[in-house]
Amino acid sequence: xxxxxxxxxxxxxxxxxxxxxxxxxxxxxxxxxxxxxxxxxxxxxxxxxxxxxxxxxxxxxxxxxxxxxxxxxxxxxxxxxxxxxxxxxxxxxxxxxxxxxxxxxxxxxxxxxxxxxxxxxxxxxxxxxxxxxxxxxxxxxxxxxxxxxxxxxxxxxxxxxxxxxxxxxxxxxxxxxxxxxxxxxxxxxxxxxxxxxxxxxxxxxxxxxxxxxxxxxxxxxxxxxxxxxxxxxxxxxxxxxxxxxxxxxxxxxxxxxxxxxxxxxxxxxxxxxxxxxxxxxxxxxxxxxxxxxxxxxxxxxxxxxxxxxxxxxxxxxxxxxxxxxxxxxxxxxxxxxxxxxxxxxxxxxxxxxxxxxxxxxxxxxxxxxxxxxxxxxxxxxxxxxxxxxxxxxxxxxxxxxxxxxxxxxxxxxxxxxxxxxxxxxxxxxxxxxxxxxxxxxxxxxxxxxxxxxxxxxxxxxxxxxxxxxxxxxxxxxxxxxxxxxxxxxxxxxxxxxxxxxxxxxxxxxxxxxxxxxxxxxxxxxxxxxxxxxxxxxxxxxxxxxxxxxxxxxxxxxxxxxxxxxxxxxxxxxxxxxxxxxxxxxxxxxxxxxxxxxxxxxxxxxxxxxxxxxxxxxxxxxxxxxxxxxxxxxxxxxxxxxxxxxxxxxxxxxxxxxxxxxxxxxxxxxxxxxxxxxxxxxxxxxxxxxxxxxxxxxxxxxxxxxxxxxxxxxxxxxxxxxxxxxxxxxxxxxxxxxxxxxxxxxxxxxxxxxxxxxxxxxxxxxxxxxxxxxxxxxxxxxxxxxxxxx
DNA sequence: ATAGCCAATGTG
DNA sequence: ACATTGGCTATG
Numbered sequence: 001x002x003x004x005x006x007x008x009x010x011x012x013x014x015x016x017x018x019x020x021x022x023x024x025x026x027x028x029x030x031x032x033x034x035x036x037x038x039x040x041x042x043x044x045x046x047x048x049x050x051x052x053x054x055x056x057x058x059x060x061x062x063x064x065x066x067x068x069x070x071x072x073x074x075x076x077x078x079x080x081x082x083x084x085x086x087x088x089x090x091x092x093x094x095x096x097x098x099x100x101x102x103x104x105x106x107x108x109x110x111x112x113x114x115x116x117x118x119x120x121x122x123x124x125x126x127x128x129x130x131x132x133x134x135x136x137x138x139x140x141x142x143x144x145x146x147x148x149x150x151x152x153x154x155x156x157x158x159x160x161x162x163x164x165x166x167x168x169x170x171x172x173x174x175x176x177x178x179x180x181x182x183x184x185x186x187x188x189x190x191x192x193x194x195x196x197x198x199x200x201x202x203x204x205x206x207x208x209x210x211x212x213x214x215x216x217x218x219x220x221x222x223x224x225x226x227x228x229x230x231x232x233x234x235x236x237x238x239x240x241x242x243x244x245x246x247x248x249x250x251x252x253x254x255x256x257x258x259x260x261x262x263x264x265x266x267x268x269x270x271x272x273x274x275x276x277x278x279x280x281x282x283x284x285x286x287x288x289x290x291x292x293x294x295x296x297x298x299x300x301x302x303x304x305x306x307x308x309x310x311x312x313x314x315x316x317x318x319x320x321x322x323x324x325x326x327x328x329x330x331x332x333x334x335x336x337x338x339x340x341x342x343x344x345x346x347x348x349x350x351x352x353x354x355x356x357x358x359x360x361x362x363x364x365x366x367x368x369x370x371x372x373x374x375x376x377x378x379x380x381x382x383x384x385x386x387x388x389x390x391x392x393x394x395x396x397x398x399x400x401x402x403x404x405x406x407x408x409x410x411x412x413x414x415x416x417x418x419x420x421x422x423x424x425x426x427x428x429x430x431x432x433x434x435x436x437x438x439x440x441x442x443x444x445x446x447x448x449x450x451x452x453x454x455x456x457x458x459x460x461x462x463x464x465x466x467x468x469x470x471x472x473x474x475x476x477x478x479x480x481x482x483x484x485x486x487x488x489x490x491x492x493x494x495x496x497x498x499x500x501x502x503x504x505x506x507x508x509x510x511x512x513x514x515x516x517x518x519x520x521x522x523x524x525x526x527x528x529x530x531x532x533x534x535x536x537x538x539x540x541x542x543x544x545x546x547x548x549x550x551x552x553x554x555x556x557x558x559x560x561x562x563x564x565x566x567x568x569x570x571x572x573x574x575x576x577x578x579x580x581x582x583x584x585x586x587x588x589x590x591x592x593x594x595x596x597x598x599x600x601x602x603x604x605x606x607x608x609x610x611x612x613x614x615x616x617x618x619x620x621x622x623x624x625x626x627x628x629x630x631x632x633x634x635x636x637x638x639x640x641x642x643x644x645x646x647x648x649x650x651x652x653x654x655x656x657x658x659x660x661x662x663x664x665x666x667x668x669x670x671x672x673x674x675x676x677x678x679x680x681x682x683x684x685x686x687x688x689x690x691x692x693x694x695x696x697x698x699x700x701x702x703x704x705x706x707x708x709x710x711x712x713x714x715x716x717x718x719x720x721x722x723x724x725x726x727x728x729x730x731x732x733x734x735x736x737x738x739x740x741x742x743x744x745x746x747x748x749x750x751x752x753x754x755x756x757x758x759x760x761x762x763x764x765x766x767x768x769x770x771x772x773x774x775x776x777x778x779x780x781x782x783x784x785x786x787x788x789x
Numbered sequence: 790a791t792a793g794c795c796a797a798t799g800t801g
Numbered sequence: 802a803c804a805t806t807g808g809c810t811a812t813g
Contacts, residue, residue, distance in 0.1 A: 055813080061790065068813045091812040092792040108813050774790095 046114075047077035050102035053115060056130075057090050057097040058145050063768035065143040068097075069106040071114045080115060083123030083130075085155065087116045098125045098148065122160050124152050124337060126354050128392060133352070135391070136384055139756075140783045141673070141763035142377020150373060151352035159331035237283045241272045247419045255283035255360055255395050262389060262416040264407045265399035266650055268429045269620035271583065273399065274300075274307035277362050280397055281343050282311040289359025289394075293345040294381050296368035297579070298323060299565055304345045304364075312343060320346030320353060348373055351381040351388075358394040361385040365400040366407060367606075367613045368579070372786045380784060382406060386415075401620045402613035403654035405606075405661055406668045412658065420651060430648040431591070431622040431629030434460070435637035457592045458549070460632035464590025465553060465571045467628055471584070471591040472546060472575045473618045475599050483510045483603075487529035489636075491607075495519045502603040503534055546573055558582050578614035587623035589630075596635025596642070605666055605788045608641040609657055615645045667784060671756045673749040673763055674785035675700070679742025681777030688775075689766035692751060692758040700747035741777045748788070759783075 054067040070088055072080045080086065084099050094116060106112060125148070133147040237256045242248030247263070254261040267273045281291035293308075295301050298321055308317045318332040318341050336344045339356040346353060348371055363371065363385050371381040382398065389396035396416065398407050410416040421429075436456040464470040483492040483501050492501035492510055496517050501510040509518045510532050523530055547555045550573060558564035559577035567574055569585040576582065578599075599611035615633060623629030635642045644653035662669040675682050682700050691697070751759040763781050770779065 052813095057812090059790070059812085061812095064790095064812070070813060088813085091790075093790080093812095095790095106813075110813065112813050771790095 044074050047072040047074050047080075049077065050104055052103045052106045052112065053080055053086070054100045054103060055086060055088055055097040055115075056100055056125075056144055056148065057088060057095055058148070059090065059095065060143070060145060061771045062143055062764065063772040065137070065145065065768070067100055069108045069112055071112045072102065073114050076115055076118050079118040079121040081121055081123050082127070083125040084121050085119035085124060087119060089113055089116055098130075098152075100125070100130060120155065120157070120160060122155075122334070122337075124155075126337070128358075129352060129354050132384070132388055132391065135387055136379050137377060138764070139383070139387070139760055140377035140379055141760045141767065141781045146376045147352075147379070150349065150375060150379070153330050153333050153349075154326055156327045156330040159327055159334055237279070237286060240279050241276045242279060244268060244425055245419050245421050247417065251397075251419060252280060252283045255280060256286050258287035258289060258359065260359075260389065260393050260395045262396040262410075263398070263419045264403065264411050264416045265397055265419040266403055266421070267399050267401050267620075268421050268426060269401060269431070269616075269622075269648065270429050270624070271587070271621075273364070274303040275310070277304060277364065277397070277399065278307035278311035280360060280362065280395075281308060281317075284359035284395065285312060285316070285342055287359055289357050290342040290344075290355040291360040291362070292343075292350065292353055292355045292358060292385070292388075293362040293364070294351050294371070294385060295345065295347060295364045296370040297347060299563065300364060301345060301347060302565065303583075308343060308345060315341075317341055317343035317345060320344060320350040322347060322349065348381050351379075351384045358388065358392045360395040360397065361389045362397040362399065365402070365613070365617070366398055367400060367402050367404040367609065369786060374786075376780070378782050378784075378786065383784070386410070400613070401616040401650065402609070403650045404613075405609060405654055405658045408651075408654040408658045409668045418651070426648050428626065429624050431619055431631050432625035433619060433631040433633065433646045433648070435596075435633045435635055435642045435646060437634075437636045454632075454634055457594070457632040457634055460590050460630050461550070461573070461592050464588070464630060465550065465573070466589075467571070468569055468586065468589035468623075469567050469572045469574055469584045471581055471588045471618060471621060472573060473581065473591065473593045473614070474575060474577060475595050475614070483532040483534060485524035485527060485529045486531040486533040488524060488527040489533075490524055490526040491603075492522070492532050493525070495522060501532065546575060556582075576618075578618070581618050581621055583621060587627070587629060588621050589623060589628060591618050591622045591631045593618060593631065593633040593635075596633055600635065600639070600641065605661075608639075609654070611635075612641050612644055612650060612653055616648070616650060619645065619648075665750065667788070669753070671751050671753050671759055671783065672785060672788065673751075673759065674746055674782040674788070675749065675763075675779055676703070676744065676746040676782070677741075677779035678777045679745045681741055681775065681779050682745050682747055684775050685766050685770060685779045686747060688769045689762055691749065691762050692755045694755045695749050695751040695759055695762075698748040698750060700745040703744045703746055 051072050053070050053072050055070055057064070057068055068088075068090065070086075080099055080102065082099055082101050086097050086099050087094055088097055089095070090097075096119065099115075099118075129151055133151055134144055136142075137144045137147045237252045239249040239252055242252050245265075245268075251261050251263055267276065277293055281293060284291040293304055295304055301319055301321055305317075305319050318335055320329065320332055320336075324332070333353065335341050336356075337354045342356065344350055344353040344355050363382050365371075366382040373379050373381070382404075386396060386398075388394065398410065398416065400407075407416075411418050434456060436454045461470050461472070483503055484490060485492065494501060494517060496519070501522075503510055509520070510522070511518045521530075522532070547553070554572040556564055556567065556572055556574045557576070558574060559580040563580045564574070564576075564582040567582045567584040571589075574582060574584070574588075593615050596611060596615075599614060600607055602610070604610065619631045622631055633642065633645060637643070637646070640656065641653060644650060658669070661667065666672075675685055677685070679700070679702075686697065686700075749759065749763070760783060763783070767779070767781060
């Protein structure tokens, strides 16, 4: 090939390289050329076919986030395949990277270096994942290298060789502990529609739940040959539990025909949701395609694992979770990448699992903050899966007992349809739910006071214990001090930007957590009150107290380090923190949801949504009302969020939530970015950023040193903490080693969703400028930040 | 990041 | 005259 010869021609390339230094020191130039010549001799000639490799180099710098070309030496011609891991010399250093593609010639005017080594010919970065990672990096104003670190597990050589169906993927093995470690609380934001090419439901918003027609057949990638059932667009699948939803059978049928239906699914209370997910996965498999299921934690993964085994038979799927060792983890991941298995389930990190010929992505309980990746660039599983479904033409199922505002938005813009059950079906599955305000009953009833439980709650528990296990949900304490109107208890909102008001640790007036302003003339928009009160409740609940109130009844605590997975059907009190509730055999006879206050009082944008989600998740474990299942929630019955629980109506609540956020210009109605770092670094960032004209900046405001920035371990005991001492669930912002750069601050950038792409691009460019200039002090850029506080 | 280059500074 | 250090630039 003439082109190749041209590219590899040393004199021409060398001349280009030496333009700068030529006049200054000819001798040095000559000697460096000599060294390169020796290198070339050592590595031999370049490969005859496609001698140029485009490499994604693993460097952390934003301004180097682009492919670099290298020459493939003859000896690596066969092993340097697209997607493989390589080692290259970059800026004089041996660095790892991924080979994106082999091409005939390079655009680079200078001289190319040779690939140093092919770590392994295993193509671990498929074109689909490479493109997805690029899109995710762009979306979140991050770098490709960061995303690839999340997407591709560390290599374990043993797993690559000891391969094959012989050692074939064992289906299960989720025997890992509770997910530990720090992570962000809160949400993300998901919205492919305004970004990508419009595919899928052309039809306008608001497809009713009964609507039959699902989107067109997939435009997706070519069918991958692979093991598993043949790709006949086969018989109508058994709807099974999906028959309970009017739109369910049509959704399944569309999957089985290889089409790409997308749905937000409000699951009926009860234990059948894993089977429903597995049935949907089986439908995609029956069309000859793969499926990917992402759940919040290891316990849910265990449920999905068993359901998939039932639906697909043994050995047809793998579970990917953090608790596996590196070897096992890589082995299972490889089975997915090689197409040995077509169905993968897992926790958050599995969102990037390279399932071949994807036909369906599923996310369960997308409101759970575990779905928000805590490492840069902080992608959210819902968002990533939606992007994947969008770009590969796969179906999507976003399910849960609750519904997030983001999911509601996907319906609103017509990206997904709703799958809900009819009201009578819902009523038949849900337990009977009653609410009781904390103050009123607590004061009157002496027995209740000693148990620190309103008497209705006490009666509910007692009646339940006669018939089986009773769940007591206890929220964690110690959140930031939100404020509410002293008179009507409406949450305090900033007069200027609408952000949540909160009291600072050191005292002083209520201050907006977003823009930092205080308003001496604050007035409650609801009742006109002018005074605010703190919303922290002091009472901690303990298992011992309950034990005293119910002598002789076994008390089990589940939370934090001791998460109990399941309970027998016999009477017992189960005290659990949200997310750590064990399943009970046959369902709980009753549940008591304590201290609704604390959840509702969090100065979070999503406080109500999150409270409802946690309540619904607990209440879903209780038997139907017809079988005596009862729930008592300690919260004011008049609050809309409490009404939504009582009526089991997450849909209306999510719609109202979304409408409210649209009115107030909160996510997901707008796109938000959080910039955090030391004062001068953030100021420098903002100065370097050329933001889209529609964007506006809130703040920066100082983060007080002991502000709870992250909700570190939500699933910690709380239940066993009598005095409220123990470890707290907040940690201080590191005030930074560099005093010169000032205190930690955070600014928010808000832009309409139509400006999402330019906003992310501008933030990425600002990072690039800063990293090229070597500006001191890191600035963390978070799009759709987990918690707006 | 960091290797490499160059200029300026320090030392014998 | 030479070594050392610090700033600057590009990274294939």
